[in-house]
Amino acid sequence: MSTLTAPTARPADAPVPPPAAEPSRSLVGRAREWVADVGVLTFRNLVHVRREPAQLSDATIQPVLFTLLFVYIFGSAMHIAGGGSYKMFAIGGLVTMNLTTASMGTAVGMSSDVATGMMNRFRTLPMSRSAILAGRTISDLLAAALCGTIVLLTGLAIGWRPDHGLVGVVEGMAVALLFAYALSWFTACLGLLVGDPESAQGVGLVILFPLAFLSTCFVPAAGLPTVPRIIAEWNPVSAVAGSCRELFGNPNPAALSDVWPAQHPVLMAVLSSLAILAICVPLASRLLRKATTD
Amino acid sequence: MTERPMIEAAGLHKRYGETKAVDGVSLAVPRGTILGVLGPNGAGKTTTVRMLTTMTAPDAGSVHVAGIDVVADPRAARRRIGVTGQDATLDELLTGRQNLQMIGRLSRLSKAAAAARADQLLDEFDLTYAADRLAKGYSGGMRRRLDLAASLVSRPEVLFLDEPTTGLDPTSRLRMWDVIRALVAEGTTLLLTTQYLDEADELADAISVIDHGRVIAHGTARELKAMVGGEQLELTLSEPSGAAAGALSALVTSDITTSDDGRTLRAAVTPGAGKATAIIRALDEAGIAVDDVQFHHPSLDDVFFALTGAPAEAPTPSDTELTEVA
Ligand SMILES: Nc1ncnc2c1ncn2[C@@H]1O[C@H](COP(=O)(O)OP(=O)(O)O)[C@@H](O)[C@H]1O
Numbered sequence: 283m284s285t286l287t288a289p290t291a292r293p294a295d296a297p298v299p300p301p302a303a304e305p306s307r308s309l310v311g312r313a314r315e316w317v318a319d320v321g322v323l324t325f326r327n328l329v330h331v332r333r334e335p336a337q338l339s340d341a342t343i344q345p346v347l348f349t350l351l352f353v354y355i356f357g358s359a360m361h362i363a364g365g366g367s368y369k370m371f372a373i374g375g376l377v378t379m380n381l382t383t384a385s386m387g388t389a390v391g392m393s394s395d396v397a398t399g400m401m402n403r404f405r406t407l408p409m410s411r412s413a414i415l416a417g418r419t420i421s422d423l424l425a426a427a428l429c430g431t432i433v434l435l436t437g438l439a440i441g442w443r444p445d446h447g448l449v450g451v452v453e454g455m456a457v458a459l460l461f462a463y464a465l466s467w468f469t470a471c472l473g474l475l476v477g478d479p480e481s482a483q484g485v486g487l488v489i490l491f492p493l494a495f496l497s498t499c500f501v502p503a504a505g506l507p508t509v510p511r512i513i514a515e516w517n518p519v520s521a522v523a524g525s526c527r528e529l530f531g532n533p534n535p536a537a538l539s540d541v542w543p544a545q546h547p548v549l550m551a552v553l554s555s556l557a558i559l560a561i562c563v564p565l566a567s568r569l570l571r572k573a574t575t576d
Numbered sequence: 577m578t579e580r581p582m583i584e585a586a587g588l589h590k591r592y593g594e595t596k597a598v599d600g601v602s603l604a605v606p607r608g609t610i611l612g613v614l615g616p617n618g619a620g621k622t623t624t625v626r627m628l629t630t631m632t633a634p635d636a637g638s639v640h641v642a643g644i645d646v647v648a649d650p651r652a653a654r655r656r657i658g659v660t661g662q663d664a665t666l667d668e669l670l671t672g673r674q675n676l677q678m679i680g681r682l683s684r685l686s687k688a689a690a691a692a693r694a695d696q697l698l699d700e701f702d703l704t705y706a707a708d709r710l711a712k713g714y715s716g717g718m719r720r721r722l723d724l725a726a727s728l729v730s731r732p733e734v735l736f737l738d739e740p741t742t743g744l745d746p747t748s749r750l751r752m753w754d755v756i757r758a759l760v761a762e763g764t765t766l767l768l769t770t771q772y773l774d775e776a777d778e779l780a781d782a783i784s785v786i787d788h789g790r791v792i793a794h795g796t797a798r799e800l801k802a803m804v805g806g807e808q809l810e811l812t813l814s815e816p817s818g819a820a821a822g823a824l825s826a827l828v829t830s831d832i833t834t835s836d837d838g839r840t841l842r843a844a845v846t847p848g849a850g851k852a853t854a855i856i857r858a859l860d861e862a863g864i865a866v867d868d869v870q871f872h873h874p875s876l877d878d879v880f881f882a883l884t885g886a887p888a889e890a891p892t893p894s895d896t897e898l899t900e901v902a
Pocket residue numbers: 576592595596597598615616617618619620621622623624
């Protein structure tokens with residue numbers, strides 16, 4: 283096949299104009315740009331939560347429903363070793379369980395951005411790539427804080443009382459939110475691996491529900507058969523639930539057990555969160571790089 | 577000394593498993609011109625655009641955009657380019673205005689500058705009336721315009737449009753053409769891919785025809801048409817006839833191609849007085865009945881036919897006359 287030559291260039295003696303915005307060269311300037319990108323994306327994700335009925339109900343209606351169902355259905359049949367009412371025992375577990383399952387939202391959000399082509403748009407912009415993950419996990423952390431607060435308010439409305447007052451509640455929530463934040467990075471990896479929101483939701487459910495239910499969120503470990511009991515005793519989710527109970531000043535029957543995580547719930551919860559972050563932050567960044575260069 | 581082209585690619589290769597999606601594409605686009613990359617579905621157009629715009633790394637070959645080595649410094653390249661992909665990349669849950677403002681902020685415009693730029697683009701693209709509606713409610717033409725507007729937020733010098741009018745109705749398509757012409761009039765350098773021969777003919781200063789990941793021809797629309805040579809003859813026979821080609825061979829200047837049903841013959845001819853009479857007489861003497869004889873100036877369709885031996889796969893969205901709407 284013959285190839286013809288290109289037409290002659292239009293004469294153009296104008297020099298190359300400067301690009302729209304020069305990149306910052308200083309570390310401070312780059313950090314400021316990164317923070318700005320994260321802020322823009324966090325805001326955008328929160329607008330999504332408000333406009334997507336499913337996401338909004340996950341953060342608002344679901345925690346109310348779960349709290350009422352568990353307290354009134356389980357609570358009527360449950361006896362707590364070491365004394366105390368089920369209601370007092372349950373709230374720490376319900377905060378933990380709601381935040382654990384809500385962390386799936388990050389998988390759905392990341393995979394939606396891949397599936398809808400938004401990730402394609404982002405990657406043609408001179409923005410920071412890591413801001414995509416930071417913005418997503420931060421907006422999900424804020425949604426988790428809302429979700430946890432609603433559990434606590436529902437609890438207060440039906441008679442739950444934290445003996446350690448506001449400081450204890452804030453400390454307990456901080457441990458639970460740290461754990462939820464770590465799980466968000468884990469499900470961000472899932473979302474990037476799966477790449478479409480429906481499958482991400484499915485895979486997340488299969489992993490997070492057993493994790494939440496094979497724990498001491500709803501029942502003390504002591505009453506469980508051997509295998510589930512051992513799993514529940516070592517499950518970091520139990521440590522988070524135990525931390526909440528202990529810090530809130532609510533009955534924590536796990537304290538009667540002599541396994542290490544039951545004796546040191548806060549340490550166990552914080553260490554497992556940090557371990558998850560140490561693995562999943564670099565992994566998610568690598569997966570995102572892969573998803574945005576090929 | 578001529579200026580360095582704004583888009584310059586040499587020896588691009590990309591394979592996906594066994595598929596050679598792009599198999600040695602080179603191209604150059606001078607400042608302020610439009611290159612049309614024309615090819616059927618699966619030719620490698622999108623893969624080429626993705627390599628030119630930092631979205632995927634080539635297996636081999638080099639890309640320079642505005643003098644920047646795209647493979648070595650993708651971030652710097654992203655500051656100079658705008659890209660509108662084949663599939664819209666809009667945030668469905670944001671309004672049109674919020675979409676543009678977000679892109680502006682992520683392109684490092686200040687809040688005020690991003691807001692002003694969004695308003696300006698909404699106005700230029702006739703989207704002001706829908707600015708505060710969610711993008712998920714936009715029609716196909718509106719989405720394409722918003723998507724293109726999003727690529728223009730940072731006033732890129734070099735713009736890549738991957739099949740900007742595929743799937744649009746004729747009115748939206750003409751509107752998009754106007755937008756593209758206006759952009760180039762402002763000095764933007766543009767590479768656009770298309771499956772539509774009339775689109776390349778209409779918009780592009782130069783055309784690269786690609787097929788199976790290779791550039792099979794390059795030139796202006798006029799140069800490409802000249803390759804086909806002369807006037808195009810298209811004959812429709814009443815019945816398929818094996819003898820028709822033989823009877824015609826002395827009267828035409830190219831190989832004769834016959835359609836699948838054997839009734840339509842195409843070839844280049846030198847125009848001249850009595851040409852149609854001579855053709856019909858020759859066929860009549862061979863005992864072949866003719867339903868229709870047409871001569872036309874070669875179109876890019878003929879070019880594609882001549883280059884690949886197959887008609888361009890995708891028909892234009894409307895073969896009838898497109899009417900301009902006010
Ligand atoms: N990500 C991918 N994975 C596997 N094959 C691909 C991928 N992208 C493109 N291809 C293949 O490469 C070829 C060229 O595709 P593409 O560049 O999309 O063509 P066009 O845009 O001209 O229709 C096609 O055969 C297509 O199936």
